[in-house]
Amino acid sequence: MAKFYLIGFTVLLMFDTIAQCSFKLAAEHAQPLAMSVEWIIRVFSGHWIYVSIAGYIFTFFTWMTLLKKAPVGPAFAASHFEVVTVMIASVWLFNEPITLFKLIGTILIVSGIMFLALAESKLTNKNSHNSY
Known part of the structure; x- marks a missing residue:
């Protein structure tokens, strides 16, 4: 089951990171921002919007596949790790800096995910011992 979670959440993060970075690339392609038909045409004339949608x-x-088997609390928390993967990808793709606040936020996100995972594993172990 651990292998399922590891692969599943890695795939989830990959798709989500690609989607969010592609969305930003689509916005950059459609510059300048204007609430007009021309702007909408620029958005949908580039391929990045379609990569983002996919x-x-x-x-x-x-x-949805992960939620069939994963506990909702830790799964929901782990899905927010994409904030970290998008930040890392943004350094490479958009030359965005990693600031002190971003680093602190990353530490807090990763810590929260780890605490929820530990709490879930202790709860699972406790329930498996009580079932005997």
Whole structure:
């Protein structure tokens, strides 16, 4: 089961990161921002918007597959790790800096995910011992 979670959440993060970064690339391609038909045409004339839509669709189906087996609390927390993966990808793709606040946020996100996972594993172990 651990292998299922590891692979599943890795795939989820990959699709979500691709979707979000592609969404930003689509926005950059459509510059300047204007609430006009021309702007909408610019958005949909580039391929990044379609990569983003596909990424969100694959993210959704991966998430639904994971929720069939994963406990909701830790799964929901782990799905927010994409904030970290998007930040890392943004350094490479968009030359965005990793600031002190981003680093602190990353530490807090990862810590929260770890605490929820530990709490879930202790609860699972406690329930398996009580079933005898």
